[in-house]
Amino acid sequence: MKRETIAYERILYYMGNDTLMHFAFRVKVEPCVKKSDIKQALLKAQHKHPLAGVRVVMIKDKNQFIRQFITTENVPEIPLQELDGNKTDWKTVIAEELCRYFDIFKGPMIRVFLIQGKINSDIIVVFHHAICDGLSAVVFLHDMLLFLADKNKPVNPYPEAPVFTNLIKKDILEIIKKKKLPEWVKNRDNAEQKPIKKETFPKPVYVIHNWSFDEDKTKKVISLAKANSVSVHGILGAILLKSFAYEFGQKEGFKRVLQSPISFKPFLVDEAKNYFGLFNGIITAEIDCSPKRTISEIASDINKKLKGQLEKYDPLIGYYFFNTHMLEGVKDPESLFSKRQGMPMDYDFSFSNLGVIQMQKKYGKYEVENVYGPIFSAIRNERVIGLTTHQGRMFFTCIYDKNGFDHTIGSRIIKRVLDSFQDIIK
Numbered sequence: 001m002k003r004e005t006i007a008y009e010r011i012l013y014y015m016g017n018d019t020l021m022h023f024a025f026r027v028k029v030e031p032c033v034k035k036s037d038i039k040q041a042l043l044k045a046q047h048k049h050p051l052a053g054v055r056v057v058m059i060k061d062k063n064q065f066i067r068q069f070i071t072t073e074n075v076p077e078i079p080l081q082e083l084d085g086n087k088t089d090w091k092t093v094i095a096e097e098l099c100r101y102f103d104i105f106k107g108p109m110i111r112v113f114l115i116q117g118k119i120n121s122d123i124i125v126v127f128h129h130a131i132c133d134g135l136s137a138v139v140f141l142h143d144m145l146l147f148l149a150d151k152n153k154p155v156n157p158y159p160e161a162p163v164f165t166n167l168i169k170k171d172i173l174e175i176i177k178k179k180k181l182p183e184w185v186k187n188r189d190n191a192e193q194k195p196i197k198k199e200t201f202p203k204p205v206y207v208i209h210n211w212s213f214d215e216d217k218t219k220k221v222i223s224l225a226k227a228n229s230v231s232v233h234g235i236l237g238a239i240l241l242k243s244f245a246y247e248f249g250q251k252e253g254f255k256r257v258l259q260s261p262i263s264f265k266p267f268l269v270d271e272a273k274n275y276f277g278l279f280n281g282i283i284t285a286e287i288d289c290s291p292k293r294t295i296s297e298i299a300s301d302i303n304k305k306l307k308g309q310l311e312k313y314d315p316l317i318g319y320y321f322f323n324t325h326m327l328e329g330v331k332d333p334e335s336l337f338s339k340r341q342g343m344p345m346d347y348d349f350s351f352s353n354l355g356v357i358q359m360q361k362k363y364g365k366y367e368v369e370n371v372y373g374p375i376f377s378a379i380r381n382e383r384v385i386g387l388t389t390h391q392g393r394m395f396f397t398c399i400y401d402k403n404g405f406d407h408t409i410g411s412r413i414i415k416r417v418l419d420s421f422q423d424i425i426k
Contacts, residue, residue: 001050002057002071006163007326007333008319009278010068012130013056013104014337020204021129022102024094025137025373029366030120033148035082038114038123041147042078045140046108049276050161051131052078052140055107065331070161075107085117090124090372095206097126098377098399104128110140120369133280134374134386135263138357140276141371149364162277165323167268168316176317185325204379204401209414210372213394213421220425221394228296230303233260233353238287238298239424240385243416244348245289247409254290257347259283260306267316281315284347295424349383349398352376356389372397381405 005013015021046053054070061067083093093113102109109128114121125144127137147153168176213221225235237258245256264279265272272279285305287298309315327333352374361368372395376384381404386397400410 001054001159001161002069002073003161003163005056005068005070006165006323008323009070009130010327010333011337012128012278013068014334016102016104016128016130019379020098020101020377022098022126023129023134023137023374023376024098024124024126025141025371025375026090026094027123027125027141027145027371028090028120028369029123029145029363030369031365032116032119033114033121033123033366035080035114037148037151038112038144039077039080040151041144042080042112044147044153044155045144046078046110048143048155048157049140050158051277052110053108054131054161056104063331066333068333078108078110078112080112080114082114082116085115085122088115090115090122091208091210093124094126094375095208097124098206098375099203102128104130129278129376131278132276133263133278134261134352134354135265135357136276136279137374138354138359138388139274142359143276145359145363145366145368149366158275162272162275162279164264164268164272164277164279165320167272167275168264168320169267169269172267172313172316175313176320179317181325182318182321185321202403204377205403206378206399207402207407207410208375209396209398209410211396211414211418212370213396215392217421217425218389218392218394221421224424225299228299230296230299231307233306233351233355234299234303235295236353236387237302237351238295239420240351240417241287241302241348242289242293242295242298243413243420246291246416247413248348249289249291254288255286256289257284257286258302259347259350260285261350261352262306262310262315264316264319267313281319282350283309283315295420345380345382349385350376351385351387353387354389359390361391370395375399383410 012021050072053072053075055075057069057071059067109131111126113124222232225232241256241258245254261280261282283306285302287301289298330336371388371390374386375397378384378399378401383400388395398414
């Protein structure tokens with residue numbers, strides 16, 4: 001397989017060489033998994049999904065345009081390392097691996113660690129964000145576990161690496177094409193391009209918090225959302241945002257900002273639900289979190305602002321135009337990218353809520369005890385909260401670099417979040 005990258009992929013590959021653009025999952029299974037067995041399962045999953053086994057190739061064409069391709073040719077197997085659970089733990093491994101760059105010209109852009117305990121194994125999978133998003137990573141993990149459970153399961157590989165702009169439902173695509181081009185497209189060629197001083201960041205020292213809700217607490221959160229006619233994402237976002245407002249509101253103001261990665265898969269053709277690739281965008285909402293406002297009021301605001309953007313296809317439209325127009329006539333995209341100002345970290349946290357993930361409780365003889373992720377490589381003082389809901393239980397993580405965000409403050413906020421959960425779901 002060989003195809004040209006789209007602008008979204010290309011800029012993430014570029015950014016991933018300068019900053020950290022990775023994320024990880026931790027899947028705990030019982031009984032222990034043999035290294036040889038997971039190795040074979042990974043080989044099959046890599047073979048099934050082209051993007052799980054690609055490398056980057058740069059080619060200058062006859063018109064002197066530098067073009068970027070991804071290919072599965074001459075790509076090694078996904079690296080797998082077995083570790084002793086008595087000598088390390090999953091948080092330490094993830095914190096270290098999120099700081100280690102991928103060689104995009106060698107590939108693949110996935111690496112796996114098997115931490116062995118006495119009766120169970122932690123499977124740690126680290127992904128480059130240019131090849132996939134969090135929900136697609138779950139597709140890969142699910143297939144990996146299916147192959148682990150059944151060594152005779154046929155692979156049925158996909159022939160091509162999917163591109164989300166080619167998968168948009170026809171009726172939605174017609175709506176997008178009728179929209180006016182954004183101003184940046186009209187002004188791009190006239191914009192003054194000045195070299196900018198690149199930010200330099202010390203190697204992060206990541207702190208990872210994790211907590212979970214059992215089935216009873218999860219049901220209570222869902223019931224609370226229904227009772228207030230809001231989404232679970234709205235309720236959880238409100239509790240998190242109000243806790244940040246309590247910490248920073250007096251000095252910085254009580255208008256706080258939530259960033260939410262969202263999946264484009266609901267806007268794509270049905271078969272895309274099983275594809276492994278890059279299908280996500282980002283939306284934000286500024287919310288009044290002043291002390292007098294209740295969790296339900298804040299949740300309602302979050303719901304309205306995020307839902308309003310999605311109903312108008314705002315994020316999808318932006319990403320579609322970016323991919324169709326950003327690199328038009330550009331001979332050296334990496335040079336163009338180097339002159340773009342970095343995105344400001346102007347939000348309290350990014351809340352990557354995957355919802356109910358399509359992973360089974362049991363895969364053959366293996367039982368999945370928990371699934372934590374996506375755990376992103378937080379940069380520029382970012383705080384990233386990940387959530388999966390698996391088999392009726394919620395699994396949360398929060399990651400930040402303590403070089404830029406005080407660990408004492410981080411721990412205090414997490415404690416306040418957990419106390420707030422207890423108060424509202426009694």
